[in-house]
Amino acid sequence: MSSVAPMVRIRGLRKSFGDHVVLKGIDFDVQPSQVVVVIGPSGSGKSTFLRCCNGLERPEGGSVEICGRTLVRDGRMLADRELDALREEVGMVFQSFNLFPHLSVLHNISLGPRKLRGLSRAAADDEARALLDKVGLAQKADAMPASLSGGQKQRVAIARALAMKPSVMLFDEPTSALDPELVGEVLQVMKMLASEGMTMMVVTHEMDFAREVSDLVVMMDEGVIIEAGPPETIFTSPTQDRTRLFLQAVLTRGT
Numbered sequence: 001m002s003s004v005a006p007m008v009r010i011r012g013l014r015k016s017f018g019d020h021v022v023l024k025g026i027d028f029d030v031q032p033s034q035v036v037v038v039i040g041p042s043g044s045g046k047s048t049f050l051r052c053c054n055g056l057e058r059p060e061g062g063s064v065e066i067c068g069r070t071l072v073r074d075g076r077m078l079a080d081r082e083l084d085a086l087r088e089e090v091g092m093v094f095q096s097f098n099l100f101p102h103l104s105v106l107h108n109i110s111l112g113p114r115k116l117r118g119l120s121r122a123a124a125d126d127e128a129r130a131l132l133d134k135v136g137l138a139q140k141a142d143a144m145p146a147s148l149s150g151g152q153k154q155r156v157a158i159a160r161a162l163a164m165k166p167s168v169m170l171f172d173e174p175t176s177a178l179d180p181e182l183v184g185e186v187l188q189v190m191k192m193l194a195s196e197g198m199t200m201m202v203v204t205h206e207m208d209f210a211r212e213v214s215d216l217v218v219m220m221d222e223g224v225i226i227e228a229g230p231p232e233t234i235f236t237s238p239t240q241d242r243t244r245l246f247l248q249a250v251l252t253r254g255t
């Protein structure tokens with residue numbers, strides 16, 4: 001029997017900035033519908049890891065495959081046109097929302113499908129309205145981003161990423177910039193996506209989310225994955241002292 005191909009397959013991934021080696025050879029697979037939470041101290045390479053998975057960074061070694069298609073091989077990336085096509089398979093949500101400030105909420109979502117999926121304005125707007133409804137913001141279609149709360153902006157950013165019909169969604173600390181009372185509404189949307197079977201990689205310090213929603217927790221330190229396992233294992237009996245110390249620090253931060 002052939003096993004299901006991984007949605008994301010990473011081998012020997014290396015990335016430096018100048019002579020600072022940030023990723024030191026990462027091997028990792030994400031299976032379809034798996035929710036992977038990436039944890040680790042600041043500067044350990046979590047963002048760089050995610051950014052290498054959608055071509056935002058150019059690694060100098062290793063390979064990245066998305067849905068069986070090669071994004072990077074031997075440190076060489078696809079040509080730009082193919083890269084754009086493959087990037088559509090990988091949605092990304094950042095800490096800082098990155099909405100277009102001069103476009104309405106609806107147009108923030110419909111722009112990508114019109115430009116890159118070739119949808120008519122009417123079709124793209126219809127899809128955008130359905131996505132807004134899904135993230136609980138149907139009434140905000142005509143609002144401008146500046147009028148939204150951080151939690152609402154982030155839900156729009158998620159809808160915008162989903163509008164490209166990605167196979168994988170990457171989240172880089174999606175709730176870290178939010179006031180505490182707005183974190184829950186964003187995590188709720190992410191939980192819904194997980195329950196619908198979306199494949200997700202999430203960098204977050206929200207350990208309750210990791211515990212409840214993730215299939216796998218990956219601990220990074222100094223550019224390597226030092227351990228990975230189901231949340232119940234990582235949170236109760238990590239094999240690495242660095243993981244234990246990191247979790248202690250995060251969990252006792254006091255909220």
Ligand code: ADP
Nearest residue numbers: 017020022040041042043044045046047048049
């Ligand atoms: P994390 O997300 O775990 O905090 P990052 O991936 O953002 O870690 O960064 C890892 C290391 O790479 C840090 O030391 C950071 O300063 C460095 N780094 C990240 N991006 C750049 C860049 N564009 N230029 C130079 N150094 C960078």
Ligand code: MG
Nearest residue numbers: 046047048172
């Ligand atoms: Mg980061």
